[in-house]
Every structure is written in C-alpha cells, then in structure tokens.
Amino acid sequence: MAERTYGQFCGFARAVEVVGERWAFLIIRDLLARPKRFTDLLNGLPGIPTNVLTTRLKELEQAGVLRRRVLPRPAGSIVYELTEHGAELEDTVMALGRWGAKTLDTPREGEIITVDSLIMAFRTIFQAHEARGVTVSYELSFGDIVLHIRIDKGKIRVGAGPLPEADLILEAGPGIKALMAGEITPAQALADGTVHIVRGTRKEFVRFAQLFKIDVSPAQQQALA
Amino acid sequence: MAERTYGQFCGFARAVEVVGERWAFLIIRDLLARPKRFTDLLNGLPGIPTNVLTTRLKELEQAGVLRRRVLPRPAGSIVYELTEHGAELEDTVMALGRWGAKTLDTPREGEIITVDSLIMAFRTIFQAHEARGVTVSYELSFGDIVLHIRIDKGKIRVGAGPLPEADLILEAGPGIKALMAGEITPAQALADGTVHIVRGTRKEFVRFAQLFKIDVSPAQQQALA
DNA sequence: CTGGATCCCTCACGATACTG
DNA sequence: CAGTATCGTGAGGGATCCAG
Numbered sequence: 001m002a003e004r005t006y007g008q009f010c011g012f013a014r015a016v017e018v019v020g021e022r023w024a025f026l027i028i029r030d031l032l033a034r035p036k037r038f039t040d041l042l043n044g045l046p047g048i049p050t051n052v053l054t055t056r057l058k059e060l061e062q063a064g065v066l067r068r069r070v071l072p073r074p075a076g077s078i079v080y081e082l083t084e085h086g087a088e089l090e091d092t093v094m095a096l097g098r099w100g101a102k103t104l105d106t107p108r109e110g111e112i113i114t115v116d117s118l119i120m121a122f123r124t125i126f127q128a129h130e131a132r133g134v135t136v137s138y139e140l141s142f143g144d145i146v147l148h149i150r151i152d153k154g155k156i157r158v159g160a161g162p163l164p165e166a167d168l169i170l171e172a173g174p175g176i177k178a179l180m181a182g183e184i185t186p187a188q189a190l191a192d193g194t195v196h197i198v199r200g201t202r203k204e205f206v207r208f209a210q211l212f213k214i215d216v217s218p219a220q221q222q223a224l225a
Numbered sequence: 226m227a228e229r230t231y232g233q234f235c236g237f238a239r240a241v242e243v244v245g246e247r248w249a250f251l252i253i254r255d256l257l258a259r260p261k262r263f264t265d266l267l268n269g270l271p272g273i274p275t276n277v278l279t280t281r282l283k284e285l286e287q288a289g290v291l292r293r294r295v296l297p298r299p300a301g302s303i304v305y306e307l308t309e310h311g312a313e314l315e316d317t318v319m320a321l322g323r324w325g326a327k328t329l330d331t332p333r334e335g336e337i338i339t340v341d342s343l344i345m346a347f348r349t350i351f352q353a354h355e356a357r358g359v360t361v362s363y364e365l366s367f368g369d370i371v372l373h374i375r376i377d378k379g380k381i382r383v384g385a386g387p388l389p390e391a392d393l394i395l396e397a398g399p400g401i402k403a404l405m406a407g408e409i410t411p412a413q414a415l416a417d418g419t420v421h422i423v424r425g426t427r428k429e430f431v432r433f434a435q436l437f438k439i440d441v442s443p444a445q446q447q448a449l450a
Numbered sequence: 451c452t453g454g455a456t457c458c459c460t461c462a463c464g465a466t467a468c469t470g
Numbered sequence: 471c472a473g474t475a476t477c478g479t480g481a482g483g484g485a486t487c488c489a490g
Contacts, residue, residue, distance in 0.1 A: 006251060007271040009332040009399055010342035012318065015325025016250050022482070025241050026231060038453050046232040049483055050454065092320040093237065099313055100240025107234040117235035174234055247463070263472050274464050279473065
C-alpha cells in the first residue's frame, strides 16, 4: 500500500494524511455519533464503494483512530468504534461543520440528509451557555429521519430514533437551516410551514430556537471557555 | 470540472468537499501564515505538481476561500490571500494540528520542515493563559528555517525571518517537539543538544517552554507512563 | 441477511517538459 | 514568475459475486 504522504514533519500534515483521504472524515463523523456496523456506515455514506469503505476502515484502524470489535454472543456481529484518540477529533469535526454550515443554503439535486449528520449538526450548534441548568427534551423528524435531543441540566445528548415523551415534537425540512442561521424567526418558520409543531407550545419552540444556532462568533466561544 | 461531492445536505460534508481535496488544506494552512505567490506556495508544499496547485487555487477561489490579487505597480506580481471566510478556518486548522501533533514522533525519511508549518505550529501550541500581560520576543532557527515570535502583552504574532533584537535566540532541531510535548525538560533539551541558546538566559528558556506546549491526551500520557 | 472481496473502467493526481 | 501541456499510473466509482 503506497502511503500518500505530504513529506512534511508537521502535526497538521500528519493529521491531514489520516483524515484527508476521500470519505475518511465522514466515516469519523458518523462514528462520533455512535459505533456502527459496516452496513450502517454504507447506508450513511451515499455512494461510497464497499472496497473504499473497507480500505478506509483498515487505514483508520492502523492509524489508531478506530477499532474493529466483534460483539459478544449471540449477536456475534462486528462494530466499528472510535478509539479515545479518534474521539478527540470531535472538536475538529465541530469546528469544520460550523464553518461549512455558514455557506450551506439549499439542498443540491439528489442530496440526502442522514441521521448521523444531523446528530453531529445539533451537537455542533448547541448553545451550551444558553442552556445553563435547563432540562428539556425534543423529538425532531425530517421526512423519514427521526432523532431526539435530551438536555439534562444543561448537558446535551443527541441520538437517533424517536422520543415519544419529549416536551416538544417537531416536523421540519431542510428549510430549518434558515431558522438556525437566524435568517428567519421562529414565528416565520411556523407561518411558512418550514417547521410544524406536533406537540408542545410555541414558547417551547422559541426556546428551542435559542438553544440551537449556527453563527457563533469565535470571540463569543472563547468567552465561554 | 467534475464536482466531487458527497451527496449530503450537511455543513460538514460541504466543508470537506472544499478542504478535503488533496493538498487543499495545506495550501490554506500556508496562506493562514500570510499571503503568498505561486512560487512561494510551490516551495512550501514539497512535491505538489504545478497543475494540481493551479487547479486547487482555482477551486478555492471559486469556493470563496481565497482570492487572487495583482499587486500594484511596480511589483505587478500576483499574490494569493485568504478571504475573511477562508481565514475563519484558522480554528479548524489549529484543532487538527493539535490532534496531529500528539502522534508526531520523529521525522520520516525525506520529510522536511517548512517555515509556514512552524509558524502555524507555534500559534497553535501557544498557551495564551500562561502569557497574561507578558511581553517578550524570540528568534528560532531550525537549520535554514528562521522564524520569530513577538508576544506583546499576551498577544502573539509569529512570522518568518530573523529578529536580531529578540530576548531569546534559539537553535533547535526536530527534537524540540519532545520538549513541547513535555517528554523532556528544558534542562534535558539543553544538555542533550536538542536546543542551543544563542542569546538569552536559561530562565528565559524555561519560560519559553511554559508558553508553548502540546496538550497531551490522557491516552497518550498512559502510553508514555 | 451481514461483511466484505473482485473486477473493470475512469479520471484525478503525479511527474516532467515547456511557454508567455 | 506563473503558470500550461502532455502523458502514465493508481485511487476511487460502480457493479457484481461470494462466504459465513
């Protein structure tokens, strides 16, 4: 296997050699949401050839980013999960996701939305400072995609699947990005059908919009840290 | 120009489409240090083919990450510089550089060190909280590579070239990484010749080592112990 | 069904030479 | 200095096949 390197003795260059191969960073993002099987990864990465996925998994395992684990009986199946070293890429993934979100407007022809991209997106745009001491739960549907958010005393957990007992249940489309970016108000989002409240109050929805916002200035973030 | 996309409506995926092409992220890192001409970029990116550099520059210009600017007379030459949008990748570059530095041990066969990689490296590992109110200047030489650091009331600027009036002038090799990672002490670095003080006190050098540190992850610490 | 391996084809990338 | 032109190679895209 010819190593594709950059010929520089430099931490950044070495990092790019690991995560910069095609599909590699998306694999890591999906595994940040939670451990997955080969087929789960395939489904979450539209268009990736199986041989490329196999190659990336081996390379990333070699690099100490993830590990291949055989589940105990009776499941006996195989899952891929990030090592601690791999999980430390979360900051980078969030920083890059935040940057990319700024120029995200509307879906391109054929583009899909995946659960894991949304899970990481909501983790990324979560305004921790607005959530001090807050305990609340949400369920969000985007077409077939359903995910839930639990905020427990300001700490967030985002996962796939429904949460029937959630305080606020929403149905939305890609247009919800405009709400998160502050381009439209919560009232507008409801009025034009971008978001539909299945359960919960408008007031609760306004708080939701405060808790998740895209454009956070670096200065503001530093002030929080 | 066939667009290589990932088919996901997702900020992170869009970002990876921009910076994930081969060499792209390194070009951005070099431009974060300062604007550059085509040839400067070539020199800082060992092995990049000229046509690939041309292609990347056009793509990144198209993506609004950098701009091509013709300098006014009499210079008349062309520089590439990041747009504001491109400069906002600094957080991500630092986060990724920090991650990669953790597993950086010794140079591989034929690997070189570039000025710009070092400039970004020192910006990245700067411990701002240790530098409150500090004003001091350094000049560092790594073989042919010379760079300087000015810390003015806790604010850092790192640039290429010498700084004859610096408070501390050092000569070092790649082994200095061990010092920054806390694997050896300043005293050891001087004793084994990893670092040589050209001008300045040992006390000043100890402070230098406090101001620049690679954060070692818990996992890495365990591996070392 | 999961978890891949194998094949073929294309095009992005790498190397080198050359030009305004 | 700032690229363009040309050409060979191999990584990635896409489909199919196979073992447990």
